[in-house]
Amino acid sequence: MHFRFDIIVDYIPLLLKGAALTIGISALAIVLGSILGLAVSFGKMSSRWYLSWPTSGYIHFFRGTPLYVQILIVHFGLVPACIGHTDAIVAAITALALNSAAYTAEIYRAGIQSIDKGQTEAAQSLGMTSGQTMRFIILPQAVRRMIPAFGNEFVVLIKDSSLVALIAAPELMYWSNVMRGQYLRVWEPYLAAAFIYLILTYSLSKLLGWMEKKGVAG
Amino acid sequence: MTAGPIIEVTGVHKSFGANTVLKDVSMQVAPGEVVVIIGPSGSGKSTLLRCLNGLERPERGEIRIEDRSLLDAGSSITEIRSRMGMVFQQFNLFPHLSVLRNITLAPVQVRKLEPANAEELALSLLGKVGLGEKAGQFPASLSGGQAQRVAIARALAMEPRIMLFDEPTSALDPEMVGEVLAVMKELAAEGMTMVIVTHEMGFAREVGHRVLFMEQGMIVEEGAPRQLFDEPRQERTKAFLSKVL
Ligand SMILES: Nc1ncnc2c1ncn2[C@@H]1O[C@H](COP(=O)(O)OP(=O)(O)OP(=O)(O)O)[C@@H](O)[C@H]1O
Ligand SMILES: [Mg+2]
Numbered sequence: 001m002h003f004r005f006d007i008i009v010d011y012i013p014l015l016l017k018g019a020a021l022t023i024g025i026s027a028l029a030i031v032l033g034s035i036l037g038l039a040v041s042f043g044k045m046s047s048r049w050y051l052s053w054p055t056s057g058y059i060h061f062f063r064g065t066p067l068y069v070q071i072l073i074v075h076f077g078l079v080p081a082c083i084g085h086t087d088a089i090v091a092a093i094t095a096l097a098l099n100s101a102a103y104t105a106e107i108y109r110a111g112i113q114s115i116d117k118g119q120t121e122a123a124q125s126l127g128m129t130s131g132q133t134m135r136f137i138i139l140p141q142a143v144r145r146m147i148p149a150f151g152n153e154f155v156v157l158i159k160d161s162s163l164v165a166l167i168a169a170p171e172l173m174y175w176s177n178v179m180r181g182q183y184l185r186v187w188e189p190y191l192a193a194a195f196i197y198l199i200l201t202y203s204l205s206k207l208l209g210w211m212e213k214k215g216v217a218g
Numbered sequence: 219m220t221a222g223p224i225i226e227v228t229g230v231h232k233s234f235g236a237n238t239v240l241k242d243v244s245m246q247v248a249p250g251e252v253v254v255i256i257g258p259s260g261s262g263k264s265t266l267l268r269c270l271n272g273l274e275r276p277e278r279g280e281i282r283i284e285d286r287s288l289l290d291a292g293s294s295i296t297e298i299r300s301r302m303g304m305v306f307q308q309f310n311l312f313p314h315l316s317v318l319r320n321i322t323l324a325p326v327q328v329r330k331l332e333p334a335n336a337e338e339l340a341l342s343l344l345g346k347v348g349l350g351e352k353a354g355q356f357p358a359s360l361s362g363g364q365a366q367r368v369a370i371a372r373a374l375a376m377e378p379r380i381m382l383f384d385e386p387t388s389a390l391d392p393e394m395v396g397e398v399l400a401v402m403k404e405l406a407a408e409g410m411t412m413v414i415v416t417h418e419m420g421f422a423r424e425v426g427h428r429v430l431f432m433e434q435g436m437i438v439e440e441g442a443p444r445q446l447f448d449e450p451r452q453e454r455t456k457a458f459l460s461k462v463l
Contacts (some may be wrong), residue, residue, distance in 0.1 A: 116310075118308055118310040119312065121304075121306070122311075123324075125299055125303070126376055127324060128324060132327050132328070136327065141313065
């Protein structure tokens with residue numbers, strides 16, 4: 001059996017289009033997930049039970065159930081319930097964002113709790129409210145420490161986003177499945193997809209390593 | 219003094235779990251007075267000081283600052299705190315902000331000063347603590363003595379009526395203690411009301427108007443520095459002083 005580069009070349013435009021959607025879905029999901037995750041982490045750290053219970057339930061649910069199941073629930077349940085019909089891309093972004101919020105919430109919590117208590121006390125002694133303390137003192141310092149963990153989460157999300165091919169969101173994995181169907185071959189479509197994922201995650205970790213170094217130096 | 223006390227502590231109890239740290243502590247500070255608190259490690263000095271600006275909350279007792287109850291203050295505690303500076307042993311400068319921004323942040327956010335006015339104020343305070351040329355640097359590049367002087371300038375930028383110091387020189391190399399004490403001495407001379415926890419007995423004697431000796435969560439003895447250091451009445455005070463002097 002020989003490896004047919006020619007069919008990969010034929011499919012390059014579609015694979016790249018898929019890869020662009022993979023990046024788009026993952027990037028939107030990490031942005032939305034980090035915003036929601038911040039709210040969830042505040043809820044979890046709250047001393048008020050009606051905030052901390054639901055948010056810790058949320059975290060348990062999304063970390064304790066398969067992402068595949070979550071995608072199906074969002075695609076066939078949540079999205080139709082909200083907008084009347086389903087849409088693979090909307091469902092993909094929503095499911096991945098909800099899932100990554102549970103992970104980023106824990107990243108925020110660890111980052112915020114790693115800041116020395118003296119920082120909060122100094123801010124309070126100057127008359128700052130807890131909101132001001134969080135915004136001007138704690139978060140700016142915590143976010144710097146969280147960059148590596150966020151980077152990992154982004155890498156995980158890019159890989160996990162391959163699961164949304166199951167609801168026919170036309171991203172990278174979807175197009176390699178189409179390719180397999182057209183040529184009835186497995187190695188070329190899946191190795192090509194794997195290679196593109198590798199390029200994405202590898203360049204992302206290089207970029208993050210560089211940002212981290214810059215962050216430490218500046 | 220004719221005015222009433224600016225700080226009034228009455229019957230304060232504070233415990234951490236089973237560990238009772240303050241037992242029925244009462245004290246008063248008059249406007250312009252410099253009160254120094256001394257005592258062995260673990261006697262509750264820091265806890266008492268931290269109660270004065272609400273960083274710790276006692277279970278019982280009353281604390282009044284400028285005739286306002288601290289424990290009933292609710293969310294207006296930020297307003298009481300903004301008129302009371304605190305200087306910590308570990309400086310607690312904000313490492314992600316320049317020296318200038320460390321000082322201007324609270325005046326801008328809390329006192330709602332115009333940024334330009336806050337900067338002008340910050341620069342004049344930096345000049346006062348002898349660090350005018352450090353405005354643009356970050357805390358990591360400062361020596362301990364410089365960091366602590368910036369921390370003092372940061373507290374002063376809120377134009378506080380009271381300054382609290384918790385062992386401000388204990389984390390410093392010996393050769394830097396003097397520069398920080400000099401700034402504090404100058405503040406005292408300007409009439410600032412100060413409550414200072416310190417192990418610097420020479421400074422306590424020279425600058426303090428009154429010295430409190432604490433042990434095991436109680437104020438064992440208080441008096442003018444000369445009286446307390448030279449003619450302590452309590453055996454426990456004598457025992458402590460014989461160890462530290
Ligand atoms: N946040 C806390 N949680 C539990 N115990 C505490 C806490 N803060 C202080 N303590 C305890 O309270 C007691 C008094 O502590 P405090 O820091 O007030 O003493 P101190 O007189 O300032 O001592 P030092 O000279 O060592 O600073 C100690 O036994 C200490 O372990
Ligand atoms: Mg102490």
